[in-house]
Amino acid sequence: MAQQLASAATDHTAHTYDVGKATNIKFHDGMVPRETKEQLLGQKGVVLWFTGLSGSGKSTVACTLEHALAARGRMTVLLDGDNIRHGLNKNLGFSAQDREENIRRIGEVAKLFAESGVITLTSFISPYRKDRDGVRARLAPGDFLECYMRIPIELCEQRDPKGLYRAARAGKIKNFTGIDDPYEEPTAPELVVDARDAAGNMQSAEDMAAQIMQYLEERGYLGSSSSNGSGKQVSDRAAATA
Ligand SMILES: Nc1ncnc2c1ncn2[C@@H]1O[C@H](COP(=O)(O)OS(=O)(=O)O)[C@@H](OP(=O)(O)O)[C@H]1O
Numbered sequence: 001m002a003q004q005l006a007s008a009a010t011d012h013t014a015h016t017y018d019v020g021k022a023t024n025i026k027f028h029d030g031m032v033p034r035e036t037k038e039q040l041l042g043q044k045g046v047v048l049w050f051t052g053l054s055g056s057g058k059s060t061v062a063c064t065l066e067h068a069l070a071a072r073g074r075m076t077v078l079l080d081g082d083n084i085r086h087g088l089n090k091n092l093g094f095s096a097q098d099r100e101e102n103i104r105r106i107g108e109v110a111k112l113f114a115e116s117g118v119i120t121l122t123s124f125i126s127p128y129r130k131d132r133d134g135v136r137a138r139l140a141p142g143d144f145l146e147c148y149m150r151i152p153i154e155l156c157e158q159r160d161p162k163g164l165y166r167a168a169r170a171g172k173i174k175n176f177t178g179i180d181d182p183y184e185e186p187t188a189p190e191l192v193v194d195a196r197d198a199a200g201n202m203q204s205a206e207d208m209a210a211q212i213m214q215y216l217e218e219r220g221y222l223g224s225s226s227s228n229g230s231g232k233q234v235s236d237r238a239a240a241t242a
């Protein structure tokens, strides 16, 4: 580890670019490489990008999964649409242009976390394919996992926990996704979560989170559940706190 840090310290280079409106920008590489951070955390950084209609269960499943990951000693962050619109993106509405900027900013924040070794869960409708693909393109292969909550609009509308579908049907909310604004389904998502399982039974949020957990586990994103890079056991300790 010390050797890795030392070589990173001498390796870093700086280039000058014009970026957007800014000129003479120098990209300053850090001295602690991603691999070191991932070793420290004992996991692989990734963006798990939930997408789907309002009421499809994005927030619920992301929260359930985050809790289960914590129980396994995994370091996570959850970026949620409603929450982010209270702060970072409070100047954005729901026009196509504002949704694009919403997703672009979240994509950049998510990238920063993932490249620091954090399992990053994002929960945004993100209705436009090009916006989601734009985030994917900013990340290295394997760093962006699109998780499509394929829940029929009828079920989302039936749930309607915030009364938004009712308001949209009554014309009180304009440009509501699925009613008078588009939702473009992913064409090749890494994960698809359906309301029912293969046997036709309705799935709970816990079932859905377990499906995603299995995907992460099988592809090595969770690292070794018995080590955090320092040789210490983490799974049991974390399980006790979650
Ligand atoms: N017009 C319109 N269309 C869709 N959704 C609306 C709208 N107005 C308000 N809301 C509420 O905002 C939440 C969606 O925010 P997002 O940031 O995820 O949207 S987007 O990705 O930029 O499309 C969404 O949250 P979820 O229900 O959790 O998806 C709604 O509560």
Ligand SMILES: Nc1ncnc2c1ncn2[C@@H]1O[C@H](COP(=O)(O)OP(=O)(O)O)[C@@H](O)[C@H]1O
Binding pocket: 052, 053, 054, 055, 056, 057, 058, 059, 060, 061, 123, 159, 160, 161, 203, 204, 205, 206, 208
């Ligand atoms: N698997 C599920 N089974 C039944 N109800 C669910 C499930 N997932 C979410 N819900 C419920 O559906 C509603 C919408 O979920 P939410 O997570 O807020 O969706 P979104 O974030 O996509 O808008 C909530 O009332 C939630 O309790």
